[in-house]
Amino acid sequence: MRWSLSNIGRWDCISIGNKPVEEALFRKIEKHYIDLNIKKGIKASNFEILTATAFHIFNEEQVQVGVVEVGMGGKLDATNILNNQVISVISKIARDHESFLGSTLQEIAHHKAGILRPHVPYLINPKNEKNVVSVINEYADEIAAGPRLEYDPPGFSKVLFQNKDWLPAQPVHQENMVIAAMAAKTVMESFGREYTTWNMGRILRKSKVENPGRLESVQVPPIFGQRATVSSRMFKGESILVDGAHNPDAARVLSQHVQKFQRRKKIPNEGRVNEGRVPRNGWPVTWVLAMTEGKDAHKYLSQILQPGDNVVTTTFGPVDGMPWVKPMDPSRLLDMAKSVEPGIMGLVASEGGPLRALCTAKYLRDPDRPIVLTGSLYLVGDLHRERRLRPNKVYWEDPKFEDDRNKIAAMLEEEKHRVNRILSDTDTFGLTTDSFDELNRKSGIWGKQMAEREKQRTIQEEIAALDEKVESLTEEEKLLRLEEPSAITEITRLTALENGANLSYHKTW
Numbered sequence: 001m002r003w004s005l006s007n008i009g010r011w012d013c014i015s016i017g018n019k020p021v022e023e024a025l026f027r028k029i030e031k032h033y034i035d036l037n038i039k040k041g042i043k044a045s046n047f048e049i050l051t052a053t054a055f056h057i058f059n060e061e062q063v064q065v066g067v068v069e070v071g072m073g074g075k076l077d078a079t080n081i082l083n084n085q086v087i088s089v090i091s092k093i094a095r096d097h098e099s100f101l102g103s104t105l106q107e108i109a110h111h112k113a114g115i116l117r118p119h120v121p122y123l124i125n126p127k128n129e130k131n132v133v134s135v136i137n138e139y140a141d142e143i144a145a146g147p148r149l150e151y152d153p154p155g156f157s158k159v160l161f162q163n164k165d166w167l168p169a170q171p172v173h174q175e176n177m178v179i180a181a182m183a184a185k186t187v188m189e190s191f192g193r194e195y196t197t198w199n200m201g202r203i204l205r206k207s208k209v210e211n212p213g214r215l216e217s218v219q220v221p222p223i224f225g226q227r228a229t230v231s232s233r234m235f236k237g238e239s240i241l242v243d244g245a246h247n248p249d250a251a252r253v254l255s256q257h258v259q260k261f262q263r264r265k266k267i268p269n270e271g272r273v274n275e276g277r278v279p280r281n282g283w284p285v286t287w288v289l290a291m292t293e294g295k296d297a298h299k300y301l302s303q304i305l306q307p308g309d310n311v312v313t314t315t316f317g318p319v320d321g322m323p324w325v326k327p328m329d330p331s332r333l334l335d336m337a338k339s340v341e342p343g344i345m346g347l348v349a350s351e352g353g354p355l356r357a358l359c360t361a362k363y364l365r366d367p368d369r370p371i372v373l374t375g376s377l378y379l380v381g382d383l384h385r386e387r388r389l390r391p392n393k394v395y396w397e398d399p400k401f402e403d404d405r406n407k408i409a410a411m412l413e414e415e416k417h418r419v420n421r422i423l424s425d426t427d428t429f430g431l432t433t434d435s436f437d438e439l440n441r442k443s444g445i446w447g448k449q450m451a452e453r454e455k456q457r458t459i460q461e462e463i464a465a466l467d468e469k470v471e472s473l474t475e476e477e478k479l480l481r482l483e484e485p486s487a488i489t490e491i492t493r494l495t496a497l498e499n500g501a502n503l504s505y506h507k508t509w
Helices: 023-040 044-059 105-116 132-143 156-160 172-190 196-204 248-259 297-306 330-340 353-362 377-388 399-422 433-444 447-470 475-480 487-507
Strands: 014-016 087-092 120-124 216-219 240-244 286-289 310-313 345-349 371-374
Touching: 014 044, 087 105, 087 310, 087 447, 105 132, 120 172, 156 196, 172 196, 216 475, 240 248, 248 297, 248 371, 297 330, 310 330, 310 353, 310 371, 330 345, 330 399, 345 353, 345 399, 353 377, 353 433, 433 487
Parallel strands: 087 120, 240 371, 286 310, 286 371, 310 345
Antiparallel strands: 216 240
């Protein structure tokens, strides 16, 4: 069983045996606590009611072991009503929820340490800063918590990851896997059950547990399974990457993953010279972004944006049970993105939710270039709700979806024309004088920018082709060609041109 704060439906955040509880059961128990709250005048928060509902369901279902993720902080969190923990786990602490938890990592760590219990072992991610670990250890000493378990006993991770085929892509995921396996080991031993690291590794390799919104490859057939019109039957189409990263630390991990798997991915040749080759700096990414008001968007965006990227900013809908959570104004978010990386192309899609924003992203980028939706788990939740409403198996043929199919097709056409109108190099782009002036004020001269983007892209493609040529040469061939205008010399020339293109490209903003 695992309980964590999900964002698709309130009941989805409570799972037993890897399956969300039934909505009807959830609503029944939740209503009981809502009524009790009113009758007794308790003034419980929505999250406290949610916590009571979850724990009630666990008791009814006779759950033996639960994985309970704290809502926010720890010290004052509603989940702290638990008094029968087997182990407490504190992962990597980042600056988050600073308006509630404190402005320093030490203050935040003190709140997180509130999940510790007397005489209960605890585990800390060793990548935490030393001052953070000191705060947690000091609190543990105060309340006699412990012992503190060793993160990676000798040979533990080596056995856990002995099959390299399933080694997690990023170090942070490996760290989390080791922590989870250590916690599972502690739980098994508390039940007197046999435990071996090899057996845990085997179970994890076979496990196909999905973690929505965490480096998740997602298909959105209504948007990417069609081009401009709806046909009687459509294929699923391409996938986009979806991740709920919402602070600078998470953005850094996401950026590393995108650099390796999105910017470097092979894209089929579409008939243009060198089109299938990966540019030296990787493919530009089109980011679909929404963030919660109060987040450090500047630091976040600094981790993910690169020259040549595109950005579509949007919002998320009201958060069930948390009316105080508000999205950042998408126009302000776009301005911040441009201040971080002046070379980006950006548009606002303030209405229509993630589907409208994905329509914009589809036409803002070159075909088949990567799209990443991120910045907020609430945005990710909105996307999954939209997908849930449109099940792919019946969506394309069921008459009840006809109006929705037409609506999506119209939305695609609208965004296609909007993007083309703004990106075209005509006199006024179809804009009024006032709106054109505003566009120039915020974004520079679009025509010059597009020319520089095309120039930079062409140079990158030529460099990629020459890189490939150089790699194919043997050492002997390289020596023989040193005295003639070689591919290496050409790469040097193009690299200088690329740097110049980058500089002039920045000046257009």
